[in-house]
Amino acid sequence: MGLFTVARARTELTRLRPLLDELVVVRADLVELSAALSTDGAPSALGGLPEQKAAEARLNELMTEVQETGADLKGVAPLLVDFPADLDGVPVLLCWLEGEPELAWYHRLDLGFAGRRRLP
Structure with missing residues (x-):
């Protein structure tokens, strides 16, 4: 796919937001279903194994x-x-974390998440 510009990454994030929002809901449902099934094997209000x-x-x-x-x-x-x-000229990752309103952070490849900085 190649590299993203800041503008293209922001556009892509906006397009992905409905998927990401659904992912959060499905993630929570899966945790609840798994917890109910592993505790006593009984289904939760969300259902059971299927x-x-x-x-x-x-x-x-x-x-x-x-x-x-x-x-x-x-x-x-x-x-x-x-x-x-x-x-x-520096390879970076434009970085969005759940809960952030927009794509506003980046970090160098070699520094990881701990090296996050605000986009200029």
Whole structure:
């Protein structure tokens, strides 16, 4: 897919937001279903094993759809999406974390998440 510009990454994130919002809901449902089934084997209000398998399948579909854009889904709980980019000749990842209103951070490839800085 190549590198993203800041503008293209922001546009892609906006397009992905409905998928990411659904991913958060499916993730929570899956955790609830799994907890109920592992505790006493009884289904939760969301259902039982068939619903758990369906939630797992949908979660995988959503994660694949995100990855197919060229973005990198680095984390699922919380969601962390990186967009490969180049800022002033330096390879970076434009970085969005669940709960952030917009794409406003980046970090150098060699520094990882701990090296996050605000976009200029």
